[in-house]
Amino acid sequence: MSQTRRTEVALQAARLLYAREHKEYYHAKREAARRLGTRDLPTNREVHAELIRLAESLGGSDRLVRLETMRRVALEHMRRLEEHEPRLVGSVLTGSIREGSDIDIHLYTDDPLGVFDVLEQADLVFEVETARARKRGEEVEFLHVLVLDPRGHTLEFTVLPRAGLFDRPRSGTTGGLQRRADCQEVARLPGVSP
Secondary structure: OOHHHHHHHHHHHHHHHHOOOOOOHHHHHHHHHHHOOOOOOOOHHHHHHHHHHHHHHHHHHHHHHHHHHHHHHHHHHHHHOHHHOEEEEOHHHHOOOOOOOOEEEEEEOOOHHHHHHHHHHOOOOEEEEEEEEEEOOEEEEEEEEEEEOOOOOEEEEEEEOHHHHHOOOEOOOOOOEOOOEOHHHHHOOOOOOO
């Protein structure tokens, strides 16, 4: 596939992701390729780069203000759940937020009930879902805890075993090591500290 065609598919996939027509890169790339009449797919890294450019160009200064607010909200919740080893991941960490982005936080704990207790004590409304994924050829089960912050932000806590804190997972988006930030690192992000 020519680089021009590959870029066209990556940009179309980024548009589909930005517009929330698709949530997963794989499906967005397939749909973009179908619309453009090709079977060749760009890498997730190429789509991610286009998505960041698109978010920056369409979001304007409002996007930066929203990003800083989301990072402060993330830090507040992370501090509340600090005993469960929270790590900020995803678009709020990387800065690639778009309309409808949520705040993704991984919790590394062997006490999921303790997470629920903390959320209940804070009078937060939350839902719990069981999710399954394949990891190193095995099916693993974990919890997603969806929280609606009173300021209107949605948080998605993924509850993982404490031992997972020492794994170095790969990003499904970029293929590199997944970026994760603890409370101290989040506090140093642009726009977080007063």
